[in-house]
Amino acid sequence: MVQLLTPEGRRVTNDEFEWRGTDDDLVGRLRDMTLTRRFDNEATALQRKGELGVWPPSLGQEAAQVGSARALAPKDTVFPSYREHGVALCLEVPLKQLIALFRGTDAGDWEMLDRFRNYQIIIGAQTLHATGYAMGLQFDGLVGNPDPADNAAVIAYHGDGASSQGDVNESFIFSASYNAPVVFFCQNNQWAISEPMTLQSRIPLFERARGFGFPGVQVDGNDVLAVQAVTEWALERARNGEGPTFIEAFTYRMGAHTTADDPTKYRRDEETQEWAGRDPIKRLTAYLREQGAIDDAHLARLEEESKDFGSEIRSWVDQLRVRTMDELFDNVYADNTVELEAQRREYAEYNAGFEEAL
């Protein structure tokens, strides 16, 4: 497993991968991760207050998300699952849209951002989209050009549970066959809802990549340095036309699968406690303090910023407008189909069938 920063916050070296950034960059990563955690905690709390329908917490997976997102070049595209809040934050996706999505005031009909596709709820389906899109990049001549600035790659985020899906395995086969420029970034958070990783795979996940014919790397998913280093390497390969890579970011879902789940029913406290000792934010804070890159005043400012961010997030819910069903019919096709117009009429009729209660 590739690791460059231990849980205690000590830098270690690795034969193949090295951290090429500065401590200043790492101060930035600390801010990314802190704000991601704040965003996630606030959204979880909003769900508990009845403001969101459901929320999938990213707690504990900040380093995997931030490290990989910060490895992306401007032309690279992200195909996320539904838990990539940290990636969204780093790519400056308007986070209000994510809140709207889980509040149900937004059906995912956003202005598609070039670099960050919609959250995908269907487990693993985004890996197919990512592979197809990556093949498109090849057809468009955006892979393997002499000038690196002309090249692009795709990263598909998925979880350990998704690795058991047929879609995902088919994506692996297609991307290998076509040598598509896609990085499969698997956050192995150990639990597919209540199904432990050990039940799903007899071997470490990254070893599966070999069977599909491309490299697989296991990286400490709670080590932001290692994650970024490994992801940069994999994206570089993709852009150069060297084909797909599988990255297994070994991490842990500290919270529930979603707010509708109760992990205490299927996993032991001891396990969660053990992983709390490997917290990605704690270890980076320890390292940066030791280096003198940050001090108490810096952390206090960060806490203040995070707090303000929290109130801003809370204020969003009041600003979100409930969409009408009618708008949905407008946003599926540029030119509506006859069938959809018929459905719109049927729905309007159905709505008219209600009357005021006594």
Place this chain on the structure above:
Amino acid sequence: MLRKFLLPDPGEGLVEAEIVAWRVAEGDIVEVNDVLVEIETSKSLVELPSPWAGTIKSLLVAEGTTVEVGAAIIELDDGVAESVETEAPAPNLVGTGPSEAPRSRRRGRRREEPSEVSQAISDSYEPHEPGRRPDEVHPAGEVHAQPVGDPLPTAGKAPTESTLVLASDPTAVRAKPPIRKYAKDLGVDLGTVVGSGPDGTITRADVEAAVAFQRLADEPRQGRIVNDHSTFQRESRQDTFPPGGGYGPFGAGSGFGAGGGAQSDPFNGRQERRVPIRGVRKATAENLVRSVNTHVHVTEWITIDVTPTMDFVEKLKNRREFTGLRISPLLVYAKAICLALARNPDLNTSWDEENQEIVYHPGVNLGVAAATPRGLMVPNIKNADQLSLIELCRAINQLVAVSREGKLQPGDYTGGTFTITNVGVFGVDAGTPIINGNESAIFCMGAIQRRPWVVETNGVEEVVPRSVTTLAIAFDHRIIDGEQGSQFLHDVAEILAEPALALLF
């Protein structure tokens, strides 16, 4: 300004939750996101954070109460001057809270027209209680009585012998695959069943009615008049819902079905109470049904004098090593059972259907049925057979404490190999327990009572008061024959009648 916090839906599509514990008291000052309360839904235990900062004015719901989503549970003063709006309505996001818009409802006309397809689908997949479906078809004979008040449920269609003969061509049968499977599992020939669904489709309720009918037909000596419609209704209901839940590791159900005679309202207008089956109750029921449907239960019992065990317990209580520990006869029972299991390994086994093997467990994970705040749970003591008496005592004490607090973790109640249930604590003589999970036997402790007992001293018999109890063992006859089961029970009884004999084991 006074704010009311309305109970949100903390899961997906839940309708109610129980207030487990308040984390704040009236007068407390809270910040945004401070935890206000812990609630339990049918899915999880959840902490609810405060949407506002301010002072707690009043807790509107007592702990232990179940409230509906959307109900106000706590009032908080946010310190902001009163404005025109006095109460912030909770947003209605998942369709269960109060709506901002005026409530509206469907006109009845539409409601009563489910499409045939959707009706057929729900008929096929919903696990119908036979009686809950409106009786749409083929009354078998004259209906003798008119129901009063709410229509009493009927046992689905009531087939007469003639209807059974009518449809006999199996190729003409219309039934969905799940229903065909269901019928096959129950040994029902669909060719003999008349369907009551759309286009004569056979529904789950039809199959269940056919089973109930078949059972009646097989027992003519009971003197039932099969063609009498009202009799059929009554009898078949009782067949479908046998009275009494039987023994779980604890207690019997009262077993009063919703049926009864159709002649009059037996309760003079008093309303029945209906409680949704879910959570631990549901899991318990499913486990018991699975156990009863797989294990071949046999129960044996023996009544013995356990005065020496009671004396032994008293001795232990006075020993220094046991200071601070609660010692009950359960400790001696548990030890005796571990010793007897070593001599009778057939009772510490599991049936592996898939591999067609009997699994002899390498150790005893001793389950103890416990009434916990979450309901009946059977946590087990891992490797109880390797524990010394003092270690076993500590383990039992800890298990009781953790169970009482409702803090059991999944690992605590999985992996059991043998279970003890104690109905004696309820003052009951003994019981015929149901085997827990995939274990092969369960031991039932009865009440220990002072009773007259014949004691022989130097060839003279006299009746003296002794501490007497009944021990029972239920075991799976697929694995364990009467010989092994009896030997085990005898061994346990021997130790309890004279703990010193444990030295022989």
